[in-house]
Amino acid sequence: MEPLFTPEQLAEIKAYHQPLYLGSAVSPLVYLGVLALILGALVRPFHRGAEACAAWLSRQLAFFRTAPVSRVILQALDRIWGEPGWGTAILFALFVDLFIQLVHTPSNIYFDYVLEHRYGMSTYTPLRYALDELKGLALSAIATSMLVLGLYGLARRVKRWWLVLGIPSALLLLVASALDPFRAQLYFEQAPLEPGPLRERITGLMARAHVPFEDVRVEKTSVASKRLQAYFAGQGPTRTIVLNDVIVKELSPEEILAAVAHEAGHVHEPKWPGRIASSVALIALLFAIDRLLRLAAKRGWFGTTRFADIRTLPLLWLLSFLVFFLSTPVSAAFSREREREADRYALQLTQDPAAFRRMLMKAARVNKMDPDPPRWAVLKGHSPPPLSERLAAVPPAP
Template sequence: MEPLFTAEQLAEIHAYYLPYYVRAAVDPFARLALMALLLGVLVQPLYRAATAAASGLEHRLGVLRTAPVSRAFLRAMDRLWGEPGWGAALLFALGMDLFVKLVYLPVDVWFQYTLEHRHGMSNYTPGTYAWDLLKGHLLGAVCLSALVIGLYGLARRVRRWWLVLGVPVALLMLVSSTLDPYRDRLYFDQKPLPEGPLRTRMTELMNRAGISFSDVRVEETSVASRRVQAYFAGQGPTRTIILNDVILKDLSEDEVLAAVAHEAGHVQEPKWPGRIAASFALLTLLFAFDRLLHLSASRGWFGTTRFADIRTLPLLSLLLFVVILLTNPISGAFSREREREADRYALRLTGDVESFRRMLVKAARVNKMDPEPPRWVVLKGMSHPPVGERLADLPPPKP
């Protein structure tokens, strides 16, 4: 069997991934230092600036308190927050988030745009990259605003807020993936896969697997990236097979079917134990937030004057970061095992080892996968086994 990469390709892959490995090693310490700066130095200045800005806006836009539509919205926000001051809280949270994003902006642009172009992995133009980056930040700002109002507003008014908030959010998590096909369209255009042999064979494959789906769609990711990709989005009536336009160009029909069969293995995974565990983990995290908010209020940390003071937001962010950092190796190990089982499922479903092998090889070459990343990178939380291991796990080729 021919080697996965030539020596020249392997050298380029190592050059491509080296900055990512350096970042993986340095980033946790950089984020901890940034959070220490926020908590130790910047909380009070940011809070004073947010309070002054909110007061200025209230003075200049006071007419909105009397206009019919805006008056109803502002009164609803006052009730959600429990008292005046939600404007300053939102500006503080958004200001903190903007500060972190600006600190990371040069690094993010270099990794996401410059490095990707240098190694031929990106088709982004400066304009389309900036637009997608802006969309991501705007969506994040909306989510952060909802979190601030929901978490801090509820915590101010309800004693067991973590339970009142956690239970419906946990239930929502169980079905939130139904929206995946629609979220994906925020960034890339999609169109139905035309009728033809590939669609027919894919339907037959899913019938054998007992998997129902609503559509097969082609996602036009080539405007941004040269990577191949296939996945299932949604669940139940919204379940959709997504193929990007690159995989249709670079892989044969048999190889595309092998990739879809692998993704079908994830559909067949027992989802409910993981979702239930995630829901309980969310409740536990919110309870830990509640204890931290009480402790901050009793000690007067960061100038807090009451329970659920918005100035504790960087502290909650720090706790969340530490939890993710400590649990990533565990979740990564479970994810890699799920990927191995999906490989085994795909081989049972198709019975076509050679097409699956060719699919992995072509995907590795097009996506420039490191066949043997450093072991610490894998253990830190890689979601997929190294492609070299996946190929080694396949049955030997028939003589």
């Protein structure tokens, strides 16, 4: 059996991953430090700045209060918030979010751009990288604004807001996956896989797997990255099989089928236990947030004057960080087991262990996968299982 990597390739992969492992170890501490700085020194100045900016914008844009369409929108926002002040709340949240983003910008540029280019993994131009970062900032700003208006606005007006918000939000989690095919196209252009033998073989494979799908599309990620990628997006009538243009170029049809078969294995995973657990966890998190908001109001933290004061937002981010940081090792362990099961499913579906092995080996070489990551990195949240483990589980070709 041919070796997975030459000594030179393995040395390069270890050198590539070393700063990634260091960043993974340090980043939680950095994030906690940033939140501590905000909570300890910046809540009040950020809030005063938000009040001043909101008052200035209210004076400068007063005509929107009387314009036909904008008047209705602003009145709706007033009702959602329950009283004046939603502008200050949104601006405060955006100031905090922007500060966190700016602190992390140097490390993001290093890990996402400099390091990737140094080891030949990225094809980003500076302009495209900057544009994609701006898209991310815009989406983050929209999500933050919706969080402020939805969570804080409802909490200020409804006693059991966490239950009123939690139940529909849990239901929306089930629907949100149907929008995946459309979210992916915000960053990369997609086109249908051209008719031909590969499309026909994928269609036949999915028929044997009993996996309905809408289309097979090619995502043009080579403008940013040299990595191989295949995934399923959406659910039911919106399910789309997405192959990036790199995998179409680098892998043989049999190897592509092995990758698609692995993704099909995830479709057959039992979904409801995880979905129910996620819904219960979401409602429990919202209840914990309610308790935290009440405690902050009672103690008057950060100058809060009432329940659901926007100045408590960094506390909510701290709580969320701790919950996700502590739960990630557990969820990653379940994820690794799902990946193992998807591998077994793909091998059974294709009956071609040689192609599956070649697919893993080529993906490892192109994507510069570390075959044996440190144990602490695996336990911290690494998924899928280490490559050496996945290869060892592939039976020898007959």
